[in-house]
Amino acid sequence: MRRWSTWPRAAAGAASSALAAAVFAFLDVLDVALCLVYALVDGILEESPARCYCHIRSPPDDDEEVSDTLYARRSAVRDALLGLVRVATKTRTHRHRAPPEKPRWSDCGCKSCVAWRSGAGRLHVVAKEPDKPNKDAAGTESDETATAENNAAAIFVHGFTSSSSLWAETVFRESSVLSNTKLFAVDLLGFGQSPKPADCLYRLRDHVEAIETSLIEHNNLSSFHLVAHSMGCIIALALAAKHPHWVKSITLVAPPYFLACEQSASQVALSRLAEKKLWPPLLFGSAVMSWYEHVGRTVCLLLCKNHRLWEWLYTLLTRKRDVDFRVRDLTKHTHHSGWHTMHNVICGGARLQDRHLEAVQAAGIPVMLVHGVDDPVVPVECSSRHLKAKLPRAELRLMPACDHATVLLGRERGFAEDLAAFWSSSGSHRDYAARQRVNGGC
Numbered sequence: 001m002r003r004w005s006t007w008p009r010a011a012a013g014a015a016s017s018a019l020a021a022a023v024f025a026f027l028d029v030l031d032v033a034l035c036l037v038y039a040l041v042d043g044i045l046e047e048s049p050a051r052c053y054c055h056i057r058s059p060p061d062d063d064e065e066v067s068d069t070l071y072a073r074r075s076a077v078r079d080a081l082l083g084l085v086r087v088a089t090k091t092r093t094h095r096h097r098a099p100p101e102k103p104r105w106s107d108c109g110c111k112s113c114v115a116w117r118s119g120a121g122r123l124h125v126v127a128k129e130p131d132k133p134n135k136d137a138a139g140t141e142s143d144e145t146a147t148a149e150n151n152a153a154a155i156f157v158h159g160f161t162s163s164s165s166l167w168a169e170t171v172f173r174e175s176s177v178l179s180n181t182k183l184f185a186v187d188l189l190g191f192g193q194s195p196k197p198a199d200c201l202y203r204l205r206d207h208v209e210a211i212e213t214s215l216i217e218h219n220n221l222s223s224f225h226l227v228a229h230s231m232g233c234i235i236a237l238a239l240a241a242k243h244p245h246w247v248k249s250i251t252l253v254a255p256p257y258f259l260a261c262e263q264s265a266s267q268v269a270l271s272r273l274a275e276k277k278l279w280p281p282l283l284f285g286s287a288v289m290s291w292y293e294h295v296g297r298t299v300c301l302l303l304c305k306n307h308r309l310w311e312w313l314y315t316l317l318t319r320k321r322d323v324d325f326r327v328r329d330l331t332k333h334t335h336h337s338g339w340h341t342m343h344n345v346i347c348g349g350a351r352l353q354d355r356h357l358e359a360v361q362a363a364g365i366p367v368m369l370v371h372g373v374d375d376p377v378v379p380v381e382c383s384s385r386h387l388k389a390k391l392p393r394a395e396l397r398l399m400p401a402c403d404h405a406t407v408l409l410g411r412e413r414g415f416a417e418d419l420a421a422f423w424s425s426s427g428s429h430r431d432y433a434a435r436q437r438v439n440g441g442c
Helices: 002-045 076-089 111-118 143-151 204-216 231-242 265-273 281-291 293-303 307-318 325-329 335-351 353-363 381-390 412-438
Strands: 125-128 153-157 182-186 224-229 247-253 367-372 395-399
Touching (some): 002 293, 153 204, 182 204, 204 335, 224 231, 231 335, 265 335, 281 335, 293 335, 307 325
Parallel strands (some): 153 182, 224 247
16 A cells, blocks of 8 residues: 555656756756857957866866866766867867956946946945943943943855845844944955956955955954854855954854765765755756856846846836845856856865864854754755764754745844844853863863
């Protein structure tokens, strides 16, 4: 009886797998065809066209932060077709050559998208000043409160295809809960209103250095809390590992972390975070934009370059004056910045995460892990099993009935209250860890 009851489910699964295989085989063919089309059009419209990664066999040996997933994305159909293209066109192996520092023909060149060129080249940062300090019974500000206000700061780092708006439109509106703390939300390099240089590979260190110069050094921050979501967690851990003496605590929301197996850590991250599935739609979109360089560029050509049209249609259909920040942020990047950040940070950064986690653990930095139980993008076991094993002292908060977005959106007040409580306790935890190191762990 049980055998017959499971048969429809097995048949449906087989049919779904066959359909997915057919769809992605078609995308393999389409991507190779678009490779030829873009090579022709770039040669006509660009003075110094950049060669795509289809014709580069391996990453440079001297740069461990350039991900091998840029060059090796295993697909039998795609590899066979590219082999035929190389033979037919007699294409040689070339090293990557970035285009000149100006928008490509397929990128948007509107005023808002290139406004950063007239500035100093720093990242765009949104700052939220702390509320007015508490006063004592006599109506004067206490020295303790003044000192806390002057020293307390927090840096918020967004995830992929997002921006500082993720924090400015949510947690910052609950800033009364986070009193006496100056809040900074940054647009990462290549996203939002920050610079989107075409000659950058958007490696992990590029993002970290941009935060250092544009935010930390520019605001003379000597200590701060770190709060990050999704891909931003990888960048936050790298920053904390580089400057552990600056970081008072780390809060990681839906952090992507997978244990390496027979594959490289980069390949594991690609296969888990961008698995070739048709459902749910968010995962399908991630797979298309991560596995197919030229299909992804076409999507950006249609959406990002024409973002003003789509924003106008959005306001027309919804009858709202302002575009929802989640919709707006999807287009606020170039294909060059999105493609390289996906591979060199999310995939390439996976190879460095163990090293960064060891540095954070050794420094005794308090860590809080927040994860939605129903997250379809970054599985909950990334926090509950993998990261908790690496950071046994970390505080773990699993949010029932929450996914990758609603772990923040819709529970802003609760999240801010969790942050306030964690920040309040993190000082004593850090002092205890310091005493443990001084006493040899006794």
